[in-house]
Amino acid sequence: MSDHNAVKTTKMNYDKDRPKAANPVKIEDISLRDGHQSLFATRGRTEDMIPVAEMMDEVGFWAMEVWGGATFDTMHRFLNEDPWERLRTLKRYIKKTPFSMLLRGQNLVGYRNYADDVAKAFVDRAAANGMDVFRTFDALNDYRNFETVVPKIKENGKHFQGCICYTMTEPRMGGDVYGIDYYIKKAKELEDMGADSICVKDMAGLIAPYDAFDLITALKKAVKAPIHLHSHFTSGMSSMTHLKAIEAGVDIIDTCMTPYAYRTSHPAIEPLVMTLLGTNRDIGFDINKLAEISEKLETEVMPKYKHLLDDSKVSTIDINVLLHQTPGGMLSNLVNQLKEMDALDRIGEVYRLLPKVRKDLGQVPLVTPTSQIVGTQTVNNVLFDETEGEYKMITGQVKDLCYGLYGKTSTPINPEVQKKALKGYARGEEPITCRPAQVLEPELDKATEEIKGLAVDLDDTLVYALYPVTGQKYLRWKYGKEEAPKEVMPRSMEEAKAEEALLAKVKKGLIRDTTQDAGELGEGSRTFKVKVDGEFYEVGVEEAGGTPVIDYVQQLVAQMPAAPAGGMVAPMPQAQPAAAPPPAPKAAAPKAAPAPAKEAASVEGTPLLAPMPGMVVSYAKNVGDTVEKGDTVVILEAMKMENALPAPVDGTIKAIDFTSGDNVPKNAVLCVIG
Numbered sequence: 001m002s003d004h005n006a007v008k009t010t011k012m013n014y015d016k017d018r019p020k021a022a023n024p025v026k027i028e029d030i031s032l033r034d035g036h037q038s039l040f041a042t043r044g045r046t047e048d049m050i051p052v053a054e055m056m057d058e059v060g061f062w063a064m065e066v067w068g069g070a071t072f073d074t075m076h077r078f079l080n081e082d083p084w085e086r087l088r089t090l091k092r093y094i095k096k097t098p099f100s101m102l103l104r105g106q107n108l109v110g111y112r113n114y115a116d117d118v119a120k121a122f123v124d125r126a127a128a129n130g131m132d133v134f135r136t137f138d139a140l141n142d143y144r145n146f147e148t149v150v151p152k153i154k155e156n157g158k159h160f161q162g163c164i165c166y167t168m169t170e171p172r173m174g175g176d177v178y179g180i181d182y183y184i185k186k187a188k189e190l191e192d193m194g195a196d197s198i199c200v201k202d203m204a205g206l207i208a209p210y211d212a213f214d215l216i217t218a219l220k221k222a223v224k225a226p227i228h229l230h231s232h233f234t235s236g237m238s239s240m241t242h243l244k245a246i247e248a249g250v251d252i253i254d255t256c257m258t259p260y261a262y263r264t265s266h267p268a269i270e271p272l273v274m275t276l277l278g279t280n281r282d283i284g285f286d287i288n289k290l291a292e293i294s295e296k297l298e299t300e301v302m303p304k305y306k307h308l309l310d311d312s313k314v315s316t317i318d319i320n321v322l323l324h325q326t327p328g329g330m331l332s333n334l335v336n337q338l339k340e341m342d343a344l345d346r347i348g349e350v351y352r353l354l355p356k357v358r359k360d361l362g363q364v365p366l367v368t369p370t371s372q373i374v375g376t377q378t379v380n381n382v383l384f385d386e387t388e389g390e391y392k393m394i395t396g397q398v399k400d401l402c403y404g405l406y407g408k409t410s411t412p413i414n415p416e417v418q419k420k421a422l423k424g425y426a427r428g429e430e431p432i433t434c435r436p437a438q439v440l441e442p443e444l445d446k447a448t449e450e451i452k453g454l455a456v457d458l459d460d461t462l463v464y465a466l467y468p469v470t471g472q473k474y475l476r477w478k479y480g481k482e483e484a485p486k487e488v489m490p491r492s493m494e495e496a497k498a499e500e501a502l503l504a505k506v507k508k509g510l511i512r513d514t515t516q517d518a519g520e521l522g523e524g525s526r527t528f529k530v531k532v533d534g535e536f537y538e539v540g541v542e543e544a545g546g547t548p549v550i551d552y553v554q555q556l557v558a559q560m561p562a563a564p565a566g567g568m569v570a571p572m573p574q575a576q577p578a579a580a581p582p583p584a585p586k587a588a589a590p591k592a593a594p595a596p597a598k599e600a601a602s603v604e605g606t607p608l609l610a611p612m613p614g615m616v617v618s619y620a621k622n623v624g625d626t627v628e629k630g631d632t633v634v635i636l637e638a639m640k641m642e643n644a645l646p647a648p649v650d651g652t653i654k655a656i657d658f659t660s661g662d663n664v665p666k667n668a669v670l671c672v673i674g
């Protein structure tokens with residue numbers, strides 16, 4: 001550690017003599033992206049950012065993260081907001097501070113690799129709409145997935161921040177795969193690509209303070225670009241980690257305003273300002289100004305959102321992260337998944353098998369989407385395999401990973417698993433070794449053609465190209481072709497307060513399920529889903545004469561999407577294969593369900609049952625088609641992973657009860673073969 005980096009304190013009168021520090025720590029505020037993504041299911045609305053926007057612009061942040069990650073998805077799907085418009089609107093209030101976004105490499109702001117033409121157009125439009133810093137990551141740290149977007153970022157004159165996803169296989173940094181050499185190698189690769197800064201992205205809060213010290217020290221020596229640390233609070237270590245990273249000379253730290261801080265989010269800015277006050281790394285921010293912003297958020301914004309906060313536990317940290325070295329969001333997904341299948345008692349087996357499955361799949365870093373890929377496959381193995389390592393039910397995403405569609409894994413994939421996964425795989429049984437997007441056909445012209453008449457400009461077309469199903473639905477709302485449902489409309493403070501009062505009553509047991517006598521709701525009525533002590537309720541609110549009145553409360557059996565933890569999990573991504581879907585099932589899908597009435601159960605023959613609850617993505621066969629045992633009949637999405645379900649017998653499809661987009665319970669009769 002050089003003297004320059006050592007944190008030195010001086011005695012002084014802070015109010016009068018606070019000098020500008022020699023090497024101030026720079027701060028990126030990430031409240032308006034990762035903050036609400038981590039704590040409030042990414043549901044923050046633009047109108048609730050505006051009250052503090054100008055004040056935040058005055059603070060002196062190095063950048064503000066306001067876009068990217070799950071925001072694009074959530075806004076058009078759940079908030080009836082144009083994601084592009086948010087950028088333009090915030091830019092009118094935030095004029096001095098650069099904007100930052102989280103870009104998922106070739107996945108952009110979605111969950112699969114998009115074709116190069118879409119990726120290029122997306123970066124151009126993000127830059128044109130006001131984006132300045134492109135924080136770019138790839139789940140496998142395979143930087144070939146940056147090769148299309150980075151030249152575009154540069155061409156637009158914007159800042160390319162390259163990320164290294166921080167992961168581990170041991171309780172602390174080290175081991176065969178993810179030791180300090182790994183990170184130095186990755187940082188040098190990023191520097192060679194022209195990174196303007198390098199971010200250590202610790203999405204699960206895994207990095208321990210002394211490991212951060214060693215890592216940042218080594219990175220500062222190895223590369224010239226400024227080093228940025230992004231470390232979630234999930235496990236409880238990150239405040240300590242920040243301090244050790246600062247002592248090691250880190251240049252930029254991510255923090256949140258207090259109401260958006262801690263839990264699965266990030267440490268707050270105010271304590272860090274006080275910690276460094278008067279040192280040679282003094283951030284230089286006015287703590288009173290920060291307090292004003294936090295207070296405004298707390299009183300004027302948070303009442304509308306706090307129902308989304310996961311209050312199912314008293315503990316604010318997740319010790320499981322420390323025990324299992326896996327992201328908190330991933331573990332809570334596994335628990336939910338097992339619960340849905342009535343198999344929560346097998347969580348121990350899942351914990352035991354998880355490292356083995358991860359090893360089989362190339363020791364991938366555990367970050368969206370790889371954390372779900374490894375997690376879901378582990379659950380499938382625990383539930384469906386008769387012998388360990390059988391891989392009886394391999395998800396579509398594992399097949400894609402084995403094919404090379406996500407990129408190169410850190411260690412080679414177990415060849416036996418790979419062979420099994422690729423047997424009969426639509427793209428071919430031989431895995432690719434090239435840059436994944438190289439095998440993707442251009443998509444933009446096709447999307448433009450499909451959405452013409454509805455999309456007005458390229459921004460609209462991109463909403464559709466990224467999210468075909470929900471994107472089209474949103475554009476129909478946007479242009480008045482269809483009325484947006486009430487649940488995507490904003491909630492007023494009055495509604496929020498009325499609901500809070502109601503919840504207090506529910507908690508005291510003063511109100512029980514009143515669905516029976518709720519009757520028909522009037523014109524101005526709206527329904528909300530709320531969570532009390534881990535249980536979900538639907539609440540009907542009627543605005544009679546402007547004052548919202550609670551109509552009914554109904555406990556829901558089906559769960560709302562779990563609040564994403566650790567900024568890891570985006571809410572309910574729609575069914576999309578990791579790459580362009582093979583043509584056959586797509587053509588068959590629209591005609592697939594001629595009989596929506598649930599009558600297949602009464603048709604004679606062998607039923608194909610849903611092995612787990614999920615959503616029907618598509619049928620590969622129609623009624624009347626002949627199938628051989630083992631042919632894929634239906635693709636079922638469960639916990640965001642696609643499962644190809646094979647015909648149990650030879651025969652003819654006699655009846656199909658569901659269609660693309662239908663949610664089905666476990667053991668639903670998906671079709672009958674006779």
Ligand code: CO
Nearest residue numbers: 034203566567
């Ligand atoms: Co994050």
